[in-house]
Amino acid sequence: MGFPPSWVALIMSCVTSVRFSIMLNGNPQPSFAPFRGLRQDDSIIFARANTQEAECVLDILSTYERASGQVINLDKSMLSVSRNVPQNGFNELKQLLNVKAVEGFDKYLGLPTMIGKSKTRIFNFVKDRVWKKLKGWKESTLSRAGREVLIKSVVQAIPSYVMSCFILPDSLCADIERMVSRFYWGGDVDKRDLQWASWQKLTRSKFDDGLGFRDFKSFNIALVAKNWWRIYTQPETLLAQVFKGVYFAQGDLLGAKRGYRPSYAWSSILRSSWIFHEGGRWKIGDGSQIDILHDQWLPQGVPVIGSQDLMTEFGVSRVSHLIDHTTKTWKYALVDFIFHPATVSHILKIPLPLNGSVDTLMWPETVDGNYCSKSGYIFVRRKLLGACSSSSSQPSLPAPLWKKFWRTSAQPRCKEVAWRVVSSLLPVRATLRRRGMDVDPLCPVCANEEETVFHLFVSCPVAQNFWFGSPLSLRVHEFSSMEDFLAVFFRAADDDALALWQAGVYTLWEMRNRVVFRDGEIPVPVAVVIQRCSMLAAAPVSEVTVVPRPAPLLQATWARPPRGIYKLNFDAAVATTGEVGFGLIVRNMLGEVLASAAQYLLHAASAILGEALAFRWSMQLAVQMGFRRVLFETDCLQLFQL
Incomplete structure (x- = not known):
């Protein structure tokens, strides 16, 4: 799965270092280590509802107990039968198996066993789990940066298990996103506070003016698509063989259909398969399976431009018709005659295998060609939200400057406030009035001009004195807009200077709120400003520039091979x-x-x-x-x- 060796070693140490001790007559006995490994013993056994098969099941379980040394826990075992089974037969089976009877199993290994027409009702337990987790946190003790960490590390992981098997309804994903958004902006999932940015903006990458929250619909599709990829790349597994035997016994996965009354797991897999039909690309073997005009096989997904009349005349329909299978090279004259020069260039750049390998579908979004959920998520986001993203506002900063912005040593709460400053998402009075609130438009700090983001952090006299007295010694009175200031400062500042600016922005916003809500004293003394910036930036105030590190010397010496090699x-x-x-x-x-x-x-x-x-x-x-x-x-x- 790509975890680093240190993490794998940590998990294995947790698994292999555990020891047990048994209580006997109230006294703990000597401890011992398990040697049979981890296993999931919760199993569903299907059989016909008659005494003969019930006795066969009991015999199998008895054999398992003798062979493994484990005992079946009948108190936790249950029996469920079809409605067509008569009551006397049901009572006989229950008495024979000696287990309790239930009408049906709601869940197995945390997943619903029966999925009817109302998918929202079936999967509503996922939303309930998210709601309980969000409701249990004390919003008053968490900063917005703290809420961001909890959302990403805890809340976004709750639906992942279910989402890896089934496609959840769009309405359910929207409800979860709505709860998460309310918690992030206001701290209360049940209270509708002002949300200063759309969920779409929050789900953008941090290097694209967003915060990197997951779009649950896109993430759901990307997770389920992993099952399609497993079936395609590992046809020998039990999962692949079961699906093939039921849904495409006489064909292959690429041409598989929905079938008659399919399981919801299979329906979900098919609903995610468009990722590979649109984003997958063929790795050329002998070219016999690849349709020239309808399959994706050129680099970067460029279209095939050529004469269809000439293709028909020369009998060219498959990529194999363009390959000289004797020399393992392209038929340059034929390719050059049929296709547009731009297409010819792309075709000739594709290397051909020297052996007679078969054509295989690969995932071009990764280096090794294997699908992963992360790259699938990025692809789905690009496809589903491409049109919407193109029409939305452009990022406040280019991606390299956002990378620089988020890698500083400033505290997360400082970065969060600075992000809202750059994105114009702070509840300053000018913005509140635009949203229909009846508030005094003047700056609460200087009471001279309308409070905007630019005024509060740049043109306000208190802010100008603040920046000039800070370790940055900025003369911000020369700028006429926030965009001009950001463009100049972000390109000139190093990491330490940017961290101090983020801390300074947070200090100014903190000071402003103290004036508004606590009748605080202004202006803040310069000494306090310097001390506050130093603490929040986690950087020394005496050095605001980074000394360039010398580049490591590259050793160009040639190492001898071992003897005989x-x-x-x-x-x-x-x-x-x-x-x-x-x-x-x-x-x-x-x-x-x-x-x-x-x-x-x-x-x-x-x-x-x-x-x-x-x-x-x-x-x-x-x-x-x-x-x-x-x-x-x-x-x-x-x-x-x-």
Whole structure:
């Protein structure tokens, strides 16, 4: 799943280091460690409702008890039968199995066992869990930055398990998002307070003017799509074999249909499969399964532009018709004759396998071509909200400056207030009046001008004295708008200066609220300002510039290979036009050059692809030159990590 080794080791230590002790007559016995591992023993057994099969089930369970040393807990076991079973037969089964009877199982392993027409009613327990969690927190003791942490670390994880199996109704996702939004802005899930930004803005990335909250609908689709990918890439698993036997026994997953009265799990998988039909791309093997005009097989998803009349005339419909299967190369003359020059360029950049591999669907949003929920979520967000995002307001800052903004050492509450300043989301009096509130428009600090975000933090005399007396020594009176100030300051400031600015913004807002709600004293002494900024920024006030660190010296020395092994160094250079050149050199443990070679190709889609092609070419030459024990070395870390 991609967890770092340190995390895996931590979890395994929790699993393997546990010890048990049994109480016997009120006294704890010597402890012992379990050695059978973890297991989930809650099972559902299906059988016909007759005594013969009930006795067979009992025999199987008895055999399991003798073999495993475990005992079935009959007090926690239950029996449920169809409505068509007569009452006397039901009583006989209950007496034989010696378990309690229930009308039906509501949940199994936390998931509903029966899903009817009303999906909202069935999955309403997910919303109830979120509501209880949000309602249990004390909103008065949490800052908005603290609420953000709780939402991301706790609340967003609650529906994940159910969302990984079923598509929840849109209305249910909207209700959860509404509760989360109310909690974030007001602290109370049942109270409708002013929400200063739409949920869509909050779900944007932090590097795109948002806060990175999850869009639950998009996340739900991305999670369920993982099941589709498992079935496609692991057809030998029990899950894949069951679905294939029921829904596409005579075909493949790509052409699977909904079927007659399908399970909701299968319906959910099919509803998420559009991700791969629109975002997946074919990795070319022999090209026999790929339709030239209707399948996604060109890099970056570019369309195929060519003459359909010529394709019909030459009998070209599959990608395999464009490949010379003897030389394992493209039929350049045919490709150049049928397709537009731009399409020809993209086709020729696709490397062909040297062996007769089959065509496979890959996920181009990841480096290794395997689907993951994170990349799927980004893709779904881009597709579902693309039109809406394009019509919405542009981010206040470009992505590189937002990255700089969030990586500072300032406290989270300072960053949150600074984010609202940059995004113009603070409840200043000018904004409140625009929302229909009858408030005094004048600045409560200076009482000279209308209180806007720009006035409060830049043009107000108190703010100007504040910034000039701060460790930043800013002269902000030269700016005429908030946009001008942000554009100049953010590009010139280093991380420490930006952290101090975020702390200063928080201090100004804190001072303003003290004036409004507590009749505080202004202006704040400069010494207090400096002390407050230093504490909130978590940075020394005496040094507001970062001293550049010297770049580490790169060791260009060549390491000897072990005795009896040859070292082959290879590299690739890719031009902006797509042309690529390879080079290699082979040396023994004494450093003596035994062979060298170079190669030139016309097309490569990317630098990493050029490095991969150079690696393949190097292995081919090593075999041809008779080197059998070879250590390959490259300077491309990305290739090494694949």
